[in-house]
Amino acid sequence: MSFWDIFYDNGGELTTYRECFEQAVAAAIAGATVLTANTRSARVVRAAAERQLLLSKPAWVTPDVLPYGAFVEQLYSESVVAGVMEAQPVRREQELQLWRQIIERSPSGREMLLPESAAALASESFRTAMEHNIPLDSPLMSVSSDTRAFSEWCAEFHRQLAARRWTCEAMFTRELAPRLSALRLPAQIFVFLPETTPAQRHFLDALAEAGVRISIAPELRCGSDSASVRYEFDGVADELRAAAQWARREIEAASGARVGVIIFDLNRKLPQVESAFRSVLHPEHLLGEETPCPFEIASPIALAEYPVVRCALQLLSLFAAPIDFHLFQSALSSPYLAVSPEAAARFLVRVKKSARRLVSVEDLARWLHESNELPGLRAALERLPKHAAFSSEQPVAYWADLARRILEAFGWPSGVALDSEEFQCTQSWRELVASVVSLELLEWRADFRGFVARLERAAAAQNFKPETLNAPVQIMDASESEGSVFDALWVGSCSDDLWPDSPKVSPLIPIALLKEAGVPLVGTPQADARISRITSRLLQSAPRISLSMARRTDDEREQRWSPLFTSFEAASEPIEQPPLLAEQFAAVSLEAIWDSKAPVLSSGEVVRGGTSLLEKQSNCPFSAFATWRLLAKEAQGPNDALAPTERGKVVELALQLIWEELKDSEGLRRPDRAAVVEAAVDEAMARELPSDADEWSSRFRDLERQRTIGVLTEWLALESTRKPFHVLVHQQPVEVELGGLKLQGRIDRLDEIGDAHVVLDYKIGSSNRVSAWEVPRPRLPQIPFYALAMLQQKMNLAGVSFGIVRKGESCFRGYLRESELLPCARLTKRNFEGIAFDEYTALWAEELKRIAASFVQGEAAVDPKIPPGKNNSSCEHCHLTALCRVGELASDDSDSETEGENDE
Ligand code: SF4
Structure with a gap:
């Protein structure tokens, strides 16, 4: 006869779930050890017992309530300590x-x-x-x-x-069962488990035979005993916001109410759930107010997902192998490091410009060495072994010690005062490292990369749930709600594809054996009993229950009610949707003011920007204001093997070096021209590109070198078709005072052709057209600016031109006094309205002065020369859309003509 026949306390009577729960609480108060399905259930039962004890006693022994697994583990540990069991648990x-x-x-x-x-x-x-x-x-x-x-x-x-x-843990009860009489056991156990497996039943039998009085929670009556209603919503967002609004109403209506929200697919919707409940129940958090959060989400998340652990893993990964720059950035910006956030931000902005997509620990060491932004970190890293030492195979304890030193060097996790959840995470992290170190007993050795990969896998596989703080609203999935009761309950995502669920089946055990053992497989009576029991338990967990479902998922899939919930009435009153955050925080109704004026630039105020300032002011005054007065600059990098600007710089510098050697058109005839080109390219690449390069970057550079030599050879071939010329200067700095601003620029090249001078501006892109110099509001005012600078220096300026240095497309595109000065394509009358070059330079001077003066006067209108949606829009490559909100402006001119390129 098993204990089931002997100790079935209620004589086979069925009961409701809340009554079951009360029995567990009563057993705990009476001094029995109560075994529950999970930690949450143990905590809830213990808390309920203590609430009742508080009413009747001045002092009491803490009720002994713990999860079944923890009870077995504890018993096994005690048996090892007592010398009853010899085998050590792995x-x-x-x-x-x-x-x-x-x-x-x-x-x-x-x-x-x-x-x-x-x-x-x-x-x-x-x-x-x-x-x-x-x-x-x-x-x-x-x-x-x-x-x-x-x-x-x-x-x-x-x-x-x-x-x-x-x-191992799976064998504890088998091994303990025959030795229980030699152990100190509780006098009475109350089993508050949803269902028991054969191994559990066998173990409870053994406990009973060893003299423990076992009581078991009675079976549940089927069906619901609560007032349940159904709500249906168009989409998931509406459903979640309504659930949050309902929870808010419940806790406002009754102080101390225990409100539950169960969502069948909580794990998939975690961010959405968090956001919906945060905005309705705890909006002040968004304003940075430190008020207690009235809800908790009890969903186990992989330990690796917690920010404090993620930061540790990212830092260790950096020492194991190069990591993506964004991961590096995220690690170094983490508040868990003892690094000044401002200094780290400055450091990151600086290094990002030249960084490649992958960052190695050597990159970090070099960047730290080049600057004094993070001196503490530099000194700490210098004390660590060099990276080569990380590739040998070592015992795990060696790597664990090194990992600890690496984290210490970064000051992890002492950057902030840890809250309870973060503290528990770091404890769990230490246990995880200890668990990996225990592999030494299996003679497992690895290099540092293997060690970190093992840590990452273990942290990703370990679900972690911080001990919760008993907030009034508890959000969880169905399995986590086992063993809890509430004053009011919301059950969401009640669609037929989520409930009933289909438990996973091991492919390594034959179905016949699983069936024979009574494993609840889909379609078996055990599975039906399981679903019926869980559904009944959910529907009996609170006196008032709201069931909900969204008709459509976020990916537009239609959903239907689970047949287990269709018998309930639809709610007679809809749940009022909560106000949007913007409405909640709007203290007054907002008034729109059209403001396109910034303060006038005060005299003596220095503004950097040079010709780029003119370009931005001409294309869109707001972009110049935001970039050069608000300093809202775009962060540059990281780049693949070559930054976009680096290719241009290499070409410009190589051409400068070539012309310093060749001097003029005569020099183009030199027999060593090819060698001059190669040497110039090598020198330019050495000067403009970072010196260290990984294998991939080195190979890329080899290709880039060949490509650049080819492009420049083609370019020089074009130059040899020109009229005789002499290269006067290369990369010449110039300064011009315009409308109260001193603006600097750098002329790529100035050629002397006979007694005339021509300004050349190299471009490696093919889209640069001379129409970009036309007034008003030239799109690329640099060339008109250089023209003005040369005229002020009394040069006999006879033309300006782009030099398009591009494989297969090399050409001159210019505006000249006389067409034979350069072999440009002939200009049509549409360009510069047929006005002669010398007359147009006067228009340029006037227009540039106006543009500069408008910047000085604070003209900052959001007024792109070519609006969004048109070809070559000024907004196309602008990083300021979020700041200027151009998208929100009414586009009255949507039917205006697209500006086309009109030169030939
Ligand atoms: S996105 Fe367009 S409108 Fe906005 S600042 Fe840039 S150029 Fe001006």
């Missing part, structure tokens, strides 16, 4: 490594591509087999090659554990 990482070794060494596992996944699956399947007493040596295990292999792995697993005198 840690999770050790168990997985043991499975992995067994799989990799087995004939079937040698070809396996993902031994880690196979090890996790084998461990999980072994646990299922142990819980349901499935005979792993049954002839049925030969049904397929997978199940046969699993059977062999399990036999080997048992052998290895026995040889090392180890055991």
